[in-house]
Amino acid sequence: MVRSRLYPPSLRLMGTAASKPLVAKQPNLTPTSPLSFENPSAFRVKSFGELLRALSVFHFCSFPSLVNNCGKLMSVAQSILGRRGLSLLLKPTFYAQFVAGENEREIFKSMEKMSLLGLRPMLAVPIEEDLGESSGEKRYDDNMGAMLECVRMSHSNSWSKDPMMQLKITALLNPELCAKLTKLISQQPYDLSLLVRAMDGESISFPGLEESEVSHFLRGLQRLNKVAEASVNKVRVLVDAEYTYMNPALSLVTMAMMKKFNKDGVWIWNTYQCYLKESRSLLLNELHLSKNEGFRMGVKLVRGAYMDKERKLAETEGHLDPVHQCWEDTNDSYNGLLDAMLEVISQRPERYRLIVATHNEESVKRAAKRMEELNIDKDGGSVCFGQLLGMCDHVSLTLAKEGHAVYKSVPYGSVADTLPYLVRRAQENRTVLQGIRKERNLLQQEFSRRLRGGRRSPE
Template sequence: MLQTYRVLSSQAGSSAGGWQRLRFDSGAFHLKGTGELTRALLVLRLCAWPSLVTHGLSLQAWSHRLLGSRLSGALLRASIYGQFVAGETVAEVRNCVRQLKHLGLRPLLAVPTEEEPDSAAKTGEAWYEGNLNAMLRCVDLSRGLLETPGPAGNILMQLKMTALTSTWLCKELTSLVRDPKASLEVSPEKLADAMDSTQDLQISCLNAEQTRHFRASLSRLHRVVQYARTQHVRVLVDAEYTSLNPALSLLVAALAMRWNKEGGPWVWNTYQAYLKDTHERLRRDAEAADRAGLAFGVKLVRGAYLDKERKEARLQGTEDPTQPDYETTNQSYNRCLELMLTHVSRRGPLCHLIVASHNEESVHLATKRMWELGIPLDGPVCFGQLLGMCDHVSLALGQAGYAVYKSIPYGSLEEVIPYLIRRAQENRSVLQGARREQELLGQELRRRLLRRT
């Protein structure tokens, strides 16, 4: 394995004088063991089965009752959990990250938690405070995974805001943001001032109890980013539904005013290219950050909530916020990519981008434009894919010298399996579109089998 790694590294270095289209083929899998490849092929085929994804939570409960917790857990650890999760203990996470580093990849840790509005145990203030402690531990773990000091600020982690604040509050804030008369009540400047002060915060549509929750939510968000900044960890805020995203963007803007002034962006927002208004919002936000002298960090994704967004629009009788088809989504993604790469080339370390995509053509476009714009391979632009998926793209990028992150959930089976099933339900198109990866995995496994016979 080490010999193959050196060969691929030397080949990548030989093309440093000019851009060359990377080969996303089964050759990258030479770096992985046969057991890993076999598990990946089986799990990806299972995840491409719509009925299994749709009824995943019910099947998990049925398996637990039929097989018992020990055997059911062992099967999950050998399959879905083992494929997509770093582990439960710090030692297991470290081992996973060590393997990634040998492959030229970096970790992007994610705490697998989110609000469940129908669960009293997962919406109370104590639950949010528990999640705050989990996020602070994630900062420590992200920092501690660096066995040797690296470039300052190349450590990233993910943050889901609805783990620290309620969805009902986000919906109320979204209504205020969309109302020109009320939007001044919740300006980024006002929220930034209220985050770590005793300044009175009065929002007309909130009662006293709701206002206390709002203040506590602001404090939790501020504490996470403040602590992450001291540990040189950059926080990437996940996007969610369109009913919540304006509020999330407002909160990110307030955090950015506090923390994106020195050392590049310490809090980033996520932009979903499958929404019709994304390019315009991204352009507006990038220009606003430039005018204010703030650093700007962006995670660019296609989006994961397509079916639910369209269903909600039909139920509400409103315009569908999503692009009409996959091709227009691709066009939107590429326009946003071009916009951000242009800003990066002009603003340098004050503008950061993670190209979070499993789409080979988008990755090719990004690498080509980086070369044309003179953006260094290991600079303010990086790439991201999910742990356990799209390894043929991740490995090829990593061996060519690009900065590549794998989004890594970690935690116990009880915490992570429901999280994984929900993510699978939201990412059906990604899972069903992994046919090429399955083909490449099959090719490599057949090659190894024929070599041994």
């Protein structure tokens, strides 16, 4: 793995002065009861059909061989049933569990239902590319149109306070170029101002890139600029992290977008994968960069989803494994950065924002407890929580009931368009999918109660 040297050496986490460590606020003297995710009553808002569907889907996902080979199974099913037949099979099951809908009416119906449950949708266009999947400029322009439509739908969703959406840079910028940029900036860093000028339409020459690559990079930056311009003062854009061989380039572009658009508010966010050994130094360096460059910063904190591929790639290319060696180290990494961000936010809530994007109950409880100790408002906008649509609802619904801001990542589109996305997410999150025994048990308890004559709670 090649790391970017765009940023200065790792620092201690700082407050307003470089030499002054963070000091937490006095804890709230009237603590609330600790969060508990043991009660199946969280699912009483679901219909009988929704309970049955979730139980069926989660039962399928409990078999590792099925999850690991779901892409091949879908291909076989399509060859037997045809595209339409496969769509008819998936739409009421896996698709309905994890996707908001195909058209605007279906998407808005799903978003409205979430709102009634106290949850907030975070729309995600299921478009991304990896090496060897690059498209032409027209396809990237079409993808930009889809992103602008996502901004429009997120903003017109009047029942959701403080709307958010997700964005993958490789939907608008060639992944091969991102990989090449990662290598280049490890040797010769690019100044953020250079990228900002390119976003504004100035013809810039980037050292190390060929003429055709410069042309594509300029067009890609201008596509990102259009999406950002459309979202400012309307929708917060959370840029996803991807693979280590392109992440430094993605962070460079994201920091440039922050420099341009996060002067007076936190509209562009970056994602930090805590299963990577470098996650702490990367986040601390970029916090320092935001302070020096004078822009505000949004942070999406995740554990990470590309572990197997990262390890295989490191072994193939003879690099050090970039991923923590054990689950406990990843947990320590996540919880350490979570604590650090909450302390920063307690001092400068107007300057930093955080989404605790995890299905891990202990990290969620830790975040809620520290927020209370640091007097961070549950729904003040500085800290929120995030989980995937169709998963971890017992955590999401409990958090919302307790007054926290909770977002569900909501992909949308046709079955054909979302199927590759769903297959990738299933394989990347298979340890989560296979570990949902507790959620399945809670669903089963509510399902059994309903069979005995218990009623669904009114919405």
